[in-house]
Amino acid sequence: MGTNEPKGQLKEETLDPVDWVEFGTFAHKLLDEAIGYARLIRQRRVWRGVPEHVRTALREAAPEEPQGAESAYEDFRRLVLPYTYANVHPRAWGWVIGVGTPQGILHETLAAAINCNVFGAEQSPVYVEEQVLSWFKQKLGYSPQASGILVSGASTANLIGLAVARAAMVGNAAVRKGLQSLDKPVALYCSEEAHNSLAKAATLLGLGTNSLRRIAVDNKFRISIPDLLSRISHDRQIGCTPLCVVGNAGTVNTGAIDDLQELAAICERERLWFHVDGAFGALLKLSPSLAPLVSGLERADSVAFDLHKWMHMPYDAACILTRHAEQHRSAFSSAASYLEKHSRGIGSGNTLFAEYGIETSRPFRALKIWLALKENGFARYARIIEQNVAQAQSLAEKITEHPELRLLSSNLNIVCFQYAPPGFAESRLSELNRELLFRLHESGKAAPSYTTLDGRFAIRVAITNHRTTTEDIKLLVEEVARIGAQLAILE
């Protein structure tokens, strides 16, 4: 590097546009395209494969010199845009993925302009995040003294919940010394249908993948209470320390909701931490008519839920709440002179979010949530959730009524089914339905995903989609029956 003085302001370079007027013109053109994408999404395909020539282009070496904005965007339009899984489409029903909103486009535009780092410090974004957290405490039945933090997804929220559970249950001394210092193995409990982020969390926390006991489910895919009780009792007998039970408020496979009241009662009696994975199901609390389905969630010591699924916030946005603010903080805080709290100035903020989670630098996730909730009000989200549940129920009814379709499960917003014409060999149904789903994807008309239930390949429709209409549901049933009939004839 040069040892000379910089040559003065004129020679200095920034990443700002040289010509702001030209930049503005380009920006408005792009905004029109972004909005147009959302507005006309119904005319696009939900999915198409990524062609080989696109894959090749996306293997080019690092760009040393500028290509310019126009040209880079042209590449985006040519190589990226046509080949996404268009989860903003009204017939995108794969996994559990939210749609986002046109409003969200503007919220992210604003957030990028101010580009705040919400690690802490005395600044308005900290108060905005605290307000958003307080709203969810209120809606989920938590006290104002509960703690919480916005994170990138429910997987991280589950990890944080279990980290707090670990610290609370084994004590800070053991956490400081390391888990080798424990004299007994520990155990956590969840159902076989629980999300795989829980196994990842148990592993990451050093508790061991095997410490997570996966309890069998009943015929509604809910954790078996007798099996859970006998496993806890067995673990105590063999000298293992039970720490925590994880309840599901909406499993990813089938939308099953464990008996949360019963789990809460067990945890109180057995003195275990009660964590709820409510990735999408926790939000049933917003709806007066659906809230009873997750009754007991408000008794959980911690709850994880996404806001980019059933709240349709742009990716990413999720939340963890705990009833135990001090234990939450002590599980993540660690002193640093560069983060010391001061009495005045920027360093005088009371809340250091870095003490409540994994991240130090943190984006202003709260902004899009705050703006969307103020714009729409909670009641509107509740109605959309109710609508999706009604649509799933309507789909299940159509499947039941259809002579060639077989319902495998239907719960909440998730329906699993097969094309199963009378007389078709049971042993070949999984293969048939797999091919059917491939063809449906390749048609670009609708995109359910898939899972395996009781050994059967299932077409899986998860409706977390504010754009889905009853007509879309009807079209799905027709397409599945049409493709299925073609395939069955070929047999």
Added chain:
Amino acid sequence: MGTNEPKGQLKEETLDPVDWVEFGTFAHKLLDEAIGYARLIRQRRVWRGVPEHVRTALREAAPEEPQGAESAYEDFRRLVLPYTYANVHPRAWGWVIGVGTPQGILHETLAAAINCNVFGAEQSPVYVEEQVLSWFKQKLGYSPQASGILVSGASTANLIGLAVARAAMVGNAAVRKGLQSLDKPVALYCSEEAHNSLAKAATLLGLGTNSLRRIAVDNKFRISIPDLLSRISHDRQIGCTPLCVVGNAGTVNTGAIDDLQELAAICERERLWFHVDGAFGALLKLSPSLAPLVSGLERADSVAFDLHKWMHMPYDAACILTRHAEQHRSAFSSAASYLEKHSRGIGSGNTLFAEYGIETSRPFRALKIWLALKENGFARYARIIEQNVAQAQSLAEKITEHPELRLLSSNLNIVCFQYAPPGFAESRLSELNRELLFRLHESGKAAPSYTTLDGRFAIRVAITNHRTTTEDIKLLVEEVARIGAQLAILE
């Protein structure tokens, strides 16, 4: 919930605008404001306190009914915008925070419109992320076979790096069984100046906060190699298993860079994992003139670095790379039927990013990076980094030349100093400088942060700012001297 059929398309509700033309008009107005904020940022204050009436307004209860977009944005302009720490300002030099770019505003606009979930699946965003990763492998001297993933910040990247180190060093069997199964305690090594995310990571991983040995630093704040060696040797003697050494490429306090070549050699000899925390310093690799400062980084088993700091990507964006793809994957993968890989259709993607990190749902972080790198080319970022380093050096020179200022440290882009007029009692300098910094913050003219070096309160200037000019540096020196003189007279 109702058991009736939905009432047909007309009665169904979406979160889309009722009137797209009106929405578009509003959107363009907002975009102008967002761009105007960036363009005119120099005229704003870097910081002001959050007034009590704003805090009160940000404690209002959850909004049940819609407030409407115009009114919500009015609240944003009134309650949020004036009271952020404006880290996009040319004189924002607190902590290590990037500025973002006007281009980044457009990139986030596009990302929100397509709202992709890049967990995996066969879709272009996966290939875009792989391309971005391959570019950084290339620039940092990693082989194409290395693995990596984009994450929300270097703290998460450090956690992932140490998780892979743990799995590689203690073996997957122990990870499955839990760390209680280890027969010996373990040890990790970093300097006293290392970032506190490393202590958080060691704690979270169950290795224990105490397992992280914080080795003393030399007079340039670099890890003391003799102390490191003797501690490793001592640990082996007391029956403790050394796992990993963490090298710093740019410490947060002073920008110190450990001797990475020496650390790499020690790790090879001692058979330890070598992780580098290169939050901002790893990017020195982009500059031919500065790259020698981080020589040896290319030998690390894993490296963590941010892209929202010295690459000015909008928050959040960071990266972890490892040389050990299989060990990386085995540390995070866990089977799930709903994520099974298929031969065709959406589920046929080769890369399941969920197997390389904590997140399952993941935002399309790669898009803004891909577009910005194509638009600007890597060379432009290298020049901005060089410029910041030159500006810091120029600041250090001005401080050295100034009779009332005392340089405490100067390294890379970080300068720590004090106002220390001749004859002023040493014991009262920390208090004086603290007050000085409060007043500088309250003036809204410039925002350095602070730290403590050798017991002295330091004004700390970290220039990761593409908008900073030499004039800004000059203004800082003048303001500090002016406020300092006022305060010293009051004594």
